[in-house]
Amino acid sequence: xxxxxxxxxxxxxxxxxxxxxxxxxxxxxxxxxxxxxxxxxxxxxxxxxxxxxxxxxxxxxxxxxxxxxxxxxxxxxxxxxxxxxxxxxxxxxxxxxxxxxxxxxxxxxxxxxxxxxxxxxxxxxxxxxxxxxxxxxxxxxxxxxxxxxxxxxxxx
Numbered sequence: 001x002x003x004x005x006x007x008x009x010x011x012x013x014x015x016x017x018x019x020x021x022x023x024x025x026x027x028x029x030x031x032x033x034x035x036x037x038x039x040x041x042x043x044x045x046x047x048x049x050x051x052x053x054x055x056x057x058x059x060x061x062x063x064x065x066x067x068x069x070x071x072x073x074x075x076x077x078x079x080x081x082x083x084x085x086x087x088x089x090x091x092x093x094x095x096x097x098x099x100x101x102x103x104x105x106x107x108x109x110x111x112x113x114x115x116x117x118x119x120x121x122x123x124x125x126x127x128x129x130x131x132x133x134x135x136x137x138x139x140x141x142x143x144x145x146x147x148x149x150x151x152x153x154x155x156x
Contacts (some may be wrong), residue, residue: 002042002128005080008077011067016106020046022057022083023144026064035107038141039100044079045086045095048122049115055122058083064126069134079126086123094125103134 014020021031032054036047044066048055058064062081069076086092100116 004039004042004128004131006046008131011070011075011077012039012044014039015068015070018066018068020054021067022054023061023063024053024057025060032055035112036099036103038095038102044126045064045099046124046125046126047096047099049118049120051120051122055124058124065126066126067134074135078132078134079128080130081126081128082133083126085126086125092123093102097123128133142154 017033017035018037019031019033021029023029030053034046036049038045062084064081066079066081067076068078074093086095102115103112
């Protein structure tokens, strides 16, 4: 697991959204936005309210890519790592409640409120293994941080 630098944590928080990419048994990529999330030192948590494609893909293939970007500054980051589901209570409830509280403080849309009231919510834990810059003027194939040999990351 790599430590997520404060600069990148703040960048993600400021954007307020990131995209999760997964691949399942059909080998088709799926991308899905996330706004209900929490970033700790070396892990990112998000809430899954629907248990659709991303949830099913993670069950069969835990490798996930997260991308976050700012279109005005043409700056962004990509993480690749392993996702899993938190099932332990009370840890799951604590993470869920902290995420919902933070989002409701920032966003009062009715859709957000309705989602936050759902009882069946999956908490996903993402452990980044490698981080890349998505800035066009930088080498996007050189990692910002890694705890593995990223050249071997997706070789079969």
